[in-house]
Amino acid sequence: MRPAIRYLAVGICLSLTWLVAPVQAENVDPAAVVFPGDRGPAKVNVSSYSKEIQASYKVFEAKCSKCHTPARAINVDKPAGEWKMCIKRMMLKPSANISKADGKAVYKFLTFWQGTKPKKNIQEPVLN
Numbered sequence: 001m002r003p004a005i006r007y008l009a010v011g012i013c014l015s016l017t018w019l020v021a022p023v024q025a026e027n028v029d030p031a032a033v034v035f036p037g038d039r040g041p042a043k044v045n046v047s048s049y050s051k052e053i054q055a056s057y058k059v060f061e062a063k064c065s066k067c068h069t070p071a072r073a074i075n076v077d078k079p080a081g082e083w084k085m086c087i088k089r090m091m092l093k094p095s096a097n098i099s100k101a102d103g104k105a106v107y108k109f110l111t112f113w114q115g116t117k118p119k120k121n122i123q124e125p126v127l128n
C-alpha cells in the first residue's frame, strides 16, 4: 500500500472510532448495564484509615454514585493508569459535575483501596 493511502485508511478508522464510541456509550441506559463490580459491596468502612483517605472516600461516594452505585468502582482492580483514564472518562460524561480536584481525590481513594482491600473482594469479570 502506498504511504498516502495507508495514512488515509488509518485516519478513516480513527475518525470512525471517535464518531461511533461516544454515541454507543451515551445511548446505553446506565441502569440497564451490569458491570462485574456492581455485584459486590457498595460501601467501604474507612474508619480505620487516615483522615486524608477518609476525606477522599467522601468525595468518591458523593461523585461516583450519581449514575451507578459506587460498587462499580469499589469491586474492580485496574492498573493506576487505567484508573486515571476511567476517572477522566467519567468526568467527561454529561452532567457528571466532577472537578479536577474531585477526580484527584477519587484517584487517591481508588488506588489506595485497591492495594488495601481484602483479596476476596476481587471479582473475575462476569459475562452477561
Ligand code: HEC
Pocket: 025, 030, 033, 035, 063, 064, 065, 066, 067, 068, 072, 073, 076, 086, 087, 090, 091, 093, 094, 095, 096, 097, 098, 103, 106
Ligand atoms: C454522569 C454519570 C456518571 C458518573 C458521575 C460516573 N459514572 Fe462511571 N459510568 C457511567 C456510565 C454510563 C458507565 C457505563 C458506560 C461506560 O463505561 O462509559 C460507567 C461505567 C463505569 C465503570 C465501568 C467501566 C470501566 O471503565 O471500568 C467504572 C469502573 C466507573 N464507571 C467508575 C466511576 C467512578 C470512579 C466515578 C466517579 C469519578 C464514576 N464512575 C462516575 C456513568 C457515570
